[in-house]
Amino acid sequence: MQELEIKIKKDGQVLPGDVLKVGSFLNQQLDVDFLMEMGAEIARLFKGDDVTKILTIESSGIAIAVTAAASMHVPVVFAKKHVSSNVSGECYSVPIHSFTHGNTYNATVSKEYLSPEDRVLIVDDFLARGNAIRGLAGMVKDAGASLVGCAIAVEKGFQGAGDALRSEGIRVESLAIIDRMTDDGDIEFRR
Amino acid sequence: MQELEIKIKKDGQVLPGDVLKVGSFLNQQLDVDFLMEMGAEIARLFKGDDVTKILTIESSGIAIAVTAAASMHVPVVFAKKHVSSNVSGECYSVPIHSFTHGNTYNATVSKEYLSPEDRVLIVDDFLARGNAIRGLAGMVKDAGASLVGCAIAVEKGFQGAGDALRSEGIRVESLAIIDRMTDDGDIEFRR
Numbered sequence: 344m345q346e347l348e349i350k351i352k353k354d355g356q357v358l359p360g361d362v363l364k365v366g367s368f369l370n371q372q373l374d375v376d377f378l379m380e381m382g383a384e385i386a387r388l389f390k391g392d393d394v395t396k397i398l399t400i401e402s403s404g405i406a407i408a409v410t411a412a413a414s415m416h417v418p419v420v421f422a423k424k425h426v427s428s429n430v431s432g433e434c435y436s437v438p439i440h441s442f443t444h445g446n447t448y449n450a451t452v453s454k455e456y457l458s459p460e461d462r463v464l465i466v467d468d469f470l471a472r473g474n475a476i477r478g479l480a481g482m483v484k485d486a487g488a489s490l491v492g493c494a495i496a497v498e499k500g501f502q503g504a505g506d507a508l509r510s511e512g513i514r515v516e517s518l519a520i521i522d523r524m525t526d527d528g529d530i531e532f533r534r
Numbered sequence: 535m536q537e538l539e540i541k542i543k544k545d546g547q548v549l550p551g552d553v554l555k556v557g558s559f560l561n562q563q564l565d566v567d568f569l570m571e572m573g574a575e576i577a578r579l580f581k582g583d584d585v586t587k588i589l590t591i592e593s594s595g596i597a598i599a600v601t602a603a604a605s606m607h608v609p610v611v612f613a614k615k616h617v618s619s620n621v622s623g624e625c626y627s628v629p630i631h632s633f634t635h636g637n638t639y640n641a642t643v644s645k646e647y648l649s650p651e652d653r654v655l656i657v658d659d660f661l662a663r664g665n666a667i668r669g670l671a672g673m674v675k676d677a678g679a680s681l682v683g684c685a686i687a688v689e690k691g692f693q694g695a696g697d698a699l700r701s702e703g704i705r706v707e708s709l710a711i712i713d714r715m716t717d718d719g720d721i722e723f724r725r
Contacts, residue, residue: 366644366647367646367647368609371611371612371614371643371644371647372609372610372611372647373596373600373603373609373610373611373612374609375600375603375604375607375608375609375610376604376607378600379604401592401593402592402593402596402612405564405593405596405597405600406596406597406600406610409564409566409569409596409597409600409601410600410604412564412566413566413567413570413601413604416566416567417566418559418563418564418565418566419563419564419566419597420562420563420564421562421564421593423562425635444616452562453557453562455558456557456558456562456563
């Protein structure tokens with residue numbers, strides 16, 4: 344999605360440790376009009392795939408998942424990273440290691456929100472090492488639901504997880520794929 | 535908003551400790567088509583108030599904030615509860631006590647995303663004891679920005695925080711206000 348590549352070049356900041364900061368439109372501040380366009384593009388990519396539910400993980404995945412759902416007219420379910428009194432009953436639970444935060448947490452979803460009849464699209468803002476996506480895919484499998492594919496805003500292609508998932512037969516559509524990123528701010532996208 | 539009251543009566547569950555579980559449409563699972571209607575209603579209520587930015591807090595406030603922003607065509611900024619490598623530079627930071635989770639956390643927003651020119655609408659899914667709203671209002675003040683008001687999906691009117699804020703001159707618009715809620719599931723809305 345060319346507009347996204349332009350926006351990453353214009354507003355993104357490369358921080359040490361392969362961190363791409365896009366907080367001005369995709370993370371702490373959300374350019375919702377632009378996110379709605381990204382959501383519409385995700386809906387276009389998965390049109391005809393009979394998606395019944397979008398699965399994401401709190402909290403930075405929620406916004407892009409909601410805008411995709413607004414175009415696809417399906418519900419969003421988000422996995423929680425922290426157990427809360429609002430989650431009751433039986434849950435699907437998978438451990439996910441976060442390189443960004445340097446810890447491992449249990450992502451949980453109440454069993455009532457994923458069922459074998461569901462055709463699930465996983466949506467997230469970033470795909471880096473793929474741990475979150477693999478965790479969510481594991482939940483879809485545990486639920487006996489069908490995984491239609493994954494829609495990602497920004498894939499760090501140079502970290503290889505997206506291509507690994509694709510080689511396993513999982514459909515991964517990323518709106519922008521970064522193949523090279525240098526500490527002095529140079530960003531190269533996959534053509 | 536009558537459709538919201540009907541949905542709370544139909545799908546909400548009262549849990550011990552004055553917890554209202556609306557996870558099937560407003561929390562862990564998000565009925566995005568319905569949230570878009572709620573967002574449009576918030577836009578209608580604050581039409582003409584020249585809102586430049588919506589402020590919320592992760593993670594359950596993000597979805598309703600995004601749908602309101604989609605109708606209002608303004609960006610969303612969300613306060614983070616957990617420090618992350620994605621937040622850099624100077625921040626506004628306020629301590630907020632959560633009764634739901636029984637802890638106190640520091641909510642932070644990068645200073646670059648709130649400025650004195652901003653006219654801020656605070657949006658959240660729940661208003662119970664008002665700690666999160668007061669924390670966010672404190673950030674707006676710290677930034678020298680103007681607080682236009684607060685838009686809430688579900689206010690627990692019986693806990694009094696909404697009326698306390700109103701008596702201090704803050705405009706609080708809640709799409710549903712619960713005045714009584716019993717452990718056997720009876721819910722009474724304010725007329």
